[in-house]
Amino acid sequence: MIDLDNQTDFNIDISSVENIAKDLTKKDIELIIVDNNAIKELNKEHRNIDKATDVLSFPLEFEMPDMPLGSIVISIDFVEEKAKEYNHSLEDEFKLLFIHGLLHLVGFDHEVDDGEHRKKEEELINKYNLPKSLIVRNS
Template identity: 75%
Template sequence: MIDIENNTSFEIDLSSLESIANELTSKDIELIITQNDEIQELNKEHRNIDKATDVLSFPLEFDMPNMPAGSIVISTDFVEEKAKEYGHTFNEELSLLFIHGLLHLIGFDHEVDNGEHRDKEEELINKFNLPKSLIIRNS
């Protein structure tokens, strides 16, 4: 189940995100939808990077039964910008960023792995018939 905190005026359709989440985990996920100013504060506080970003993941440090996997924060400013840039819908871009963040929550890390994160992203993008733009821009 996805527990959403929507700090924007956007209507968020959780049905496709729930399908993606159920493919990877049975744990609950907190999803925070925000804008660049808030995600920039989180990025600065938790990663010492003082700039906005598209998606942040905060996995729980320990794995216990009935505990959520963690939190994913997505900036709608980036969702709008990238959807327009790559010519797809807001919901498609949101799904792409959700996949990226969810994979980080469950232990994938493209910064240190041997391509496993990117391979799993591609598999999910194909399975859910999403635009290939995330694959292209991250290759």
């Protein structure tokens, strides 16, 4: 279900994010873990924003059988920074960013919706007993 491309030293229990993904899709997802330099380049190339960010989502533009849903790119540097800032584990922070990115892949967009993305995010955070820091910092 998750096709992992880990370009860092970070060790993630992939089954923990696969369980989250199964709540929203049956499709495969490419999950790429990078550092701030790599995500900054992707952000500049695809969004014309010349700075690092925590998570990027790239949904496939065409829905076809047996094709993956898309790709989620997460910066391990942001994971480490926010986990320390909000005093929770790296794995919990990683899951929070994965949820955020996954919701973008399935069609949620907090930049244009009326709070649906945030509501679904909060629902998943509560279901998986994750820290509320993402809700706090995105409110």
